[in-house]
Amino acid sequence: MVPEQVESLLTEYTEKLNNLPSDVIKGVYLYGSLALDAFEEENSDIDFITIINRPLVEEEEEKLQQLHVALKNDYPFGNVMDGVYMLDSQIGKYNEELEAYLYCEEGELKRGHWDINAITWWVLEHHGIKVIGPDVSELPLETSWNDVKKTLRYNTEHYWPNKKLIQLLNDDDALFAIETNARILCTLEQESVIPKTEALQVAKQKVGREWGQLLDEGMLLRTNHENSATSHYSSPLMRAQVIMNFMEYIRQECRPYYQIT
DSSP states (O other): OOOHHHHHHHHHHHHHGGGSOTTSEEEEEEOHHHHTTOOOTTTOOEEEEEEESSOOOHHHHHHHHHHHHHHHHHSTTGGGEEEEEEEGGGTTOOGGGOOOEEEEETTEEEEEOOSOSHHHHHHHHHHOEEEESSOGGGSOOOOOHHHHHHHHHHIIIIIGGGOOGGGGOSHHHHHHHHHHHHHHHHHHHHTSOOOHHHHHHHHHHHSOGGGHHHHHHHHHHHHOSSSOSOOSSSOHHHHHHHHHHHHHHHHHHHGGGGOOO
C-alpha cells in the first residue's frame, strides 16, 4: 500500500508530467520497497520507472528538471525520488546494453546510468505498481530467476570483494554493506527478493551465531536516525573489519545457490 504522503507526491508528479507534450509519457511504475510493501519513511526511496514514447528534446528535459526541483522543495519525499526515464524498447535491458539515459537521483535529474539490473526488472515484473499507463503485465519484461542469480553472483564475487576497509567506516556505508549482504543470502534461499529490514531479521536465523552482533548493529543503524544509540563495537574500524569478514562468509555461503537451472 502506498503511504498517503507518497501518494500525494506521485499525484503531483503525474499531473505535472502533463506539462510535457501528450506524446511523451507512456506510463509510470513503482518498484523497490514500495512494490515490496516495505516502505519505511526514514529509510526508503521512491523507486520509479517512467516509460517515454520518444527521446526528449532539450526544452522538455528542462521542464522535467524543473518538475523534480519543485517536488524536492515542496514535498517531504521529493528528495528521495530515485528512478529512470526509458523508452519502451529499453525496458528489461541492462546498463551495458544501454546508452546514457535520464535518471533521477535524490530528486535531481541527471544523464548517465542508474542502478538497473535483473533485480530491478524482476521486482517490477512480479511486484511492480502501476501509477499511470498500461498494466505491468503488458510491459516487455522476461526476467528469469537465473538472471537474478547472475546479478547476485556478480555482487558477491566482484562488487563486494573489491570494497576496502576505509569504505566501510561511515555508518551509512556500514549499514548498506551489512543489510545488502544479508539480503543476498536470504533472497537466494527464499528465491524471492525480500526487503532489507526483513533480511536483517531473517538472517539472524540463517547465519552462524558469530554474526548476530553485526546483524543487531545493522538493525541499530537502520532504526537509529538521531545517532543517539551506542554502537555494539568499540570503533568504526573494528566494525568495518567484522563487516569484511561477514562479506567473505556470505560469499562462501551463497556459492551453492549459483548453479544455473
